[in-house]
Amino acid sequence: MEADVVIVGGGPAGMACALRLAQLIDEHNASGVDEMLSKENIYVLEKSREVGQHCLSGGLLDPRSMKELLPGFEKEAPLDAEVTKESVWFLTKGGQYKAPIVPPPLRDHGNYVVSLNKFAKWMGQKVEEAGITVFTGFAGSELLWADESRDAETACVQGVITDDKGVDKEGQPKGNFEPGYELRAKVTILAEGTRGSLAKELIGKLGLEDPEHAQTYGVGIKELWEIPAGRVAKGEVIYTLGYPLTSREYGGAWIYGITDTLASVGYVTGLDYQDPRIDPHHVFQSFKEHKFARRILEGGKMIRYGAKSLPYGGWLTMPRVYGNGWMLLGDSASFLNSQRLKGIHLAIKSGMLAAEAAFDALLSGNSSADTLSEYKAAVDRSWIREELWPVRNFHQGFEHGRLEGFVKAGIQQVMRGGNLGPDAKNHAGYEQMRQLDTLGPADADRAAMVGNAKGDGKLTFDRLTDVFHSGTRHDEDQPVHLVVQDLNICSDRCTKEFGNPCQYFCPAAVYEMVDSAQQDGAGGSAKELRINFTNCVHCKTCDIMDPYQIITWVPPEGGGGPNYDGM
């Protein structure tokens, strides 16, 4: 199928891009020119069954870019609450300390508490109304290359292939098999979210990442809670640092009041921790047991669950975002401000700017890197750079712990983002993971974050209970979409060196070490990896955090995955 533009991913970045492109084409066609442009062959591919079902955020929306995209959007968009008050807390195991002032980056007046699921769904409606086709239940599985050289200057992308449907677990076609479509596009825009599978291929193949600045990530784990009135006000925003993480790990919690009786609660753990036994889901569960959170949640009811990774690296880890026939948007390209813990507004803005370059390409009939470089130039001129440049060193500052991080953040505040010296490098988080024999047994103060949480079934939950609340579904008779290059590494090297951290970092209990038929050296039965892929919530944490980098997340059959309705 021929296409003018294919946008892979119907989140805020992709939808903003489609909408802006429709606006530009409409304006162009209304201006009385001879040559009209058509929106007929502009497509958005979205792997979830319905738009928004794979969209997860805390979520707070800085309305800046939406005001530009759709002036007056506040009147019709599904915004749950305007932020009315905020506080920042530091938690120790038994104590809680309120920050005397809210640090400026965390001041949220003027922002909105939103359900990104509902917001993306609404944007999807706008896109369809604007005359652009959204194909839900279709993932971008492979890139189509016109020139496959491993050089960003010459390589050329000319579309994507969508996922095959109706393939059984052995990889054989079933009776209702439908091969993927080759969508040949003049411009291919990847807006797949964090660690997009096509974006990863593109970045790796063309070497788009600065070798000194590997992308760094965190994983956010969220639950939606119905709580008794009077605990968190509608529009109230609470951030915490500290417990259960220690000064050695990066992360913190949020609690947002959606209504007076509905709260978004979650915890982000930096995916650059050292101890392979850490379980980010356990970290979150332990946070809820702290008296600070317990006071808010106890007696309430958890109604939804989800997990998503996010790029922390910021400006310096941004890969090259354009080339011949392609552009990268949103979380796939590091458009996130980790100091403000916000990315939706940047994702939207990146989509809008990419749309302008795509429009130029359609108009001129030239979608080479030359034309699309205008996207990067526009990013550099825009407030995206103004916002991200001064915080470019923020996350790296925490590499050696929290104390040093705060000192460095303070210096950067004074130095307008600079360090006392050159910009700090970014190291891939999985490289920080240490082998078990260098760590010794986990001491008591780490019990709250290592190993899987058991859960009490009321305030805290084990992972399977939580995954049930994510509404995740996959057809069981399909190939495993978590491709492990060499399973021997798992049962042999990894067991010895890291103790199979996949059992802990996956927030959906996908990875399990089970007894195998083989004997181990000591006469007991050896363990082997079982991949419960139907649990997968598409967060990509495994692809990011696996210490050997042998797990590759590929899209399962379109339509499968979590259902983040209302999240």
Added chain:
Amino acid sequence: MKILVCMKQVPQKDAPLRLNESGTWIRDDVSWETNEPDAYALEEALRQKEKHGGEVAVITAGPARSQQVLREALAKGADRAIHLEDDRFAQMDAANTARAIAAAIEGEAFDLIVTGLQSDDFGAAQTGVLLAEILGIPHATIIIGIEKTDSGLKLKRELEAGHYQHIEMTMPAVLTIQSGINKLRYATLIGIKQAKTKPMRKVAWAEVEGKLSKHVQKIEKLYVPGSQKKTRKIDAPAGEAAKQLVEYLRNEARVL
């Protein structure tokens, strides 16, 4: 063959259900999907059309969101859709739903009307049968095989315990379809695109209101049953425990 498929939008199977304020039904903020047996009915209709030619129309009764069911059907290959669109259609009893559908297709002569044997939410299994009654045509339920003959239809019905019934029938007729009669197809990209331009006729509440009557069924109260599980542990040596267990099963549980 001119075929009509009656389809319904129901809460997604794994959706966490919660009661509404009045305790008469579930809350509306769940995800929705096509009733599974209706999806099989559609697939069967499409296969019949592919074999014998003709037309497949789809119809649903429900609020704006239920249009999704029709769109998916059009994307899979249905030719046109009819949407009885109003919030009030969602809470009707089976008899009135059948009346509304009958009113909406007045003047159309379908050779065959198929629908799922029951809905995944109410599970009444009545609408198809009542529709046949209102239209004055024969019906058959729990269909697991359809073969068109010169004189009508050869059908296979699924009875209980692995038994099947083979019957013959004339057309026009209403059939309620059992899940698993066929293998569902996927919507294609081209199908989804073409679906946008296929005809979708909307029927308003006022157009069929005159044909409806009082609801004869209504949900008074819906509640989540409290847990009633009682566990008793017999703490004794095996022989003694077995004796006590038999005694319990005989005298208290009275199952022996």
